[in-house]
Amino acid sequence: MNIAFYSVTRQVSRFVKKLNLSENRVNLISDTLTLSEPFILIIPTYEKDVLQEVWDFMSDNASFCQGIIASGNRNFAEFYIYSAKDMSAAFHVPILYDFEFNGTTEDVAAVNAILESY
Template sequence: MIAYASRTGNVRYIVQKLNLPAIEITKDTVIETPFILCTYTDGLGDVPAVVQAFMEQNATLCKGIVVSGNSNFGLDVFGLAGDKLASDYHIPLVRKIDLRGFSKDYEAILAFYNDCVKEDDYETILEVK
């Protein structure tokens, strides 16, 4: 499962390209299955409030974090929300993606998903849409 938050549409685009079971989160969303969190970076490196509230309730089942950012704001803040979440919750940072990313980003996420998250009732995903 992919749990995601998208403000500009970049994260939603990434999730759609992955072609995995997914849910767009709210602050009240509760998930009862292992998942990868896909989020954006707010401001200059902040974790979005909706994501912070979601993780406070769901972090125990989060297996990895993918973060989208914009490297034009500087590498010191690029995808910093992902770094903060990974550090705060001791969860692997799977990938930092610049805007909508590239095929190699999607392939790395799918490989992590297949190794660490895939549930028995979902088939292994080998291709990106």
């Protein structure tokens, strides 16, 4: 399964590297990225304006998105992974998994299993 990801503080980047995916399956979201194959989105939690590039990307590519994997901080209580929740509702895409910071070994194993199931 292809992934598209966005990272602000490099926490998500560090998590994606732990997945040991081939480079041709990993796509860093940019203003020029367009995907024409199914993918899973991996994003951090930030205000919408910080993630505007992701919102723009999803506006053009959501039809190929199979689900969202979210990074966050549980210390933020009800605001934990709120960006993924907003995006999930806006684009009708399920949240498949969530993890804190750059993830644990267990998180990596769980996400690898999700990726293999698609």
